[in-house]
Amino acid sequence: MKTLGFIGGGNMGSAMLGGIIKAGLLKSEDITVADLSQAALDKVKEAHGVNVTTDSADVIKNCDAFIIALKPHIVAPALKPLAELVREDQLIISIAAGKQICQLEEIFGSDKKIVRIMPNTPALVGEGMAGICSNKNVSAEELDEVKKIFESFGEAEIVTEKLIDAVTGVSGSGPAYVFMFIEAMADAAVLEGMPRPQAYKFAAQTVLGSAKMVMETGMHPGALKDMVCSPAGTTIEAVKVLEEKGLRAAVIEAIHECTKKSIELSK
Ligand SMILES: NC(=O)C1=CN([C@@H]2O[C@H](COP(=O)(O)OP(=O)(O)OC[C@H]3O[C@@H](n4cnc5c(N)ncnc54)[C@H](O)[C@@H]3O)[C@@H](O)[C@H]2O)C=CC1
Ligand SMILES: O=C(O)[C@@H]1CCC=N1
Known part of the structure; x- marks a missing residue:
């Protein structure tokens, strides 16, 4: 994966961004953050020098993978209208609490590569803990690549989707x-x-x-x-x-x- 996008650059989006850049896994110029809030964009641009946009379509069009870091109830209304822009080879990574893989498949299509992750804010200081699961379209190599990104700012483990709610209870929150x-x-x-x-x-x-x-x-x-x-x-x-x-x-x-x-x- 050469380019990574974030849709939502709030508390958790910016914590992961900080972790990824600190670890040197991707360069600032290869990361794009979309957010409706100009204040949020100014903050991540100033802190990390990443590309910023108010249009989530820019992220979907230009990145190999993108992380959805929107509040759970915003995910469908914000991204359903952009779903047709998503390519089959693109990795969709959602960190939204309670958003199941099957619900993400309803938004983007069951032929898309979907990864569901529950991270936590200590990612910001390189001590995050994340639980990761995915749908069948994601290969073992791709899942490993995503795991490595999350390991660049802490610990990450592959879990069954059934355990993601427990991960939210113990480490996410x-x-x-x-x-x-x-x-x-x-x-x-x-x-x-x-x-x-x-x-x-x-x-x-x-x-x-x-x-x-x-x-x-x-x-x-x-x-x-x-x-x-x-x-x-x-x-x-x-x-x-x-x-x-x-x-x-x-x-x-x-x-x-x-x-x-x-x-x-x-x-
Ligand atoms: N905060 C935490 O500790 C953790 C949060 N999460 C998950 O991460 C997700 C984001 O949570 P937070 O970062 O805490 O929320 P937040 O409210 O800090 O960030 C969300 C960002 O999305 C932006 N936004 C809203 N509508 C948008 C749209 N249509 N297009 C683009 N950007 C838009 C907002 O301006 C805001 O900057 C949630 O789904 C939450 O369940 C997961 C693990 C830990
Ligand atoms: O409170 C929340 O809903 C989010 C999910 C995990 C941590 N914060």
């Missing part, structure tokens, strides 16, 4: 829960007298380091937790409160509701 957790930890440190910028650093680095331990040691998270909890020590006092307040149940229920909403969006 997940950064929001983690940011809430970091904010709450920092608030607690501020309560104890720590200056706020320092509190964010202590909280965020603790989350980063803990996540790295899970990824790099391969140890069970429960065993890693046990390593921190000294008998009759400080940590177990906090753990007791988190269990009493239902941290685990809250997280499980929250992700379940998020996953349910992703399923509902596809109806």
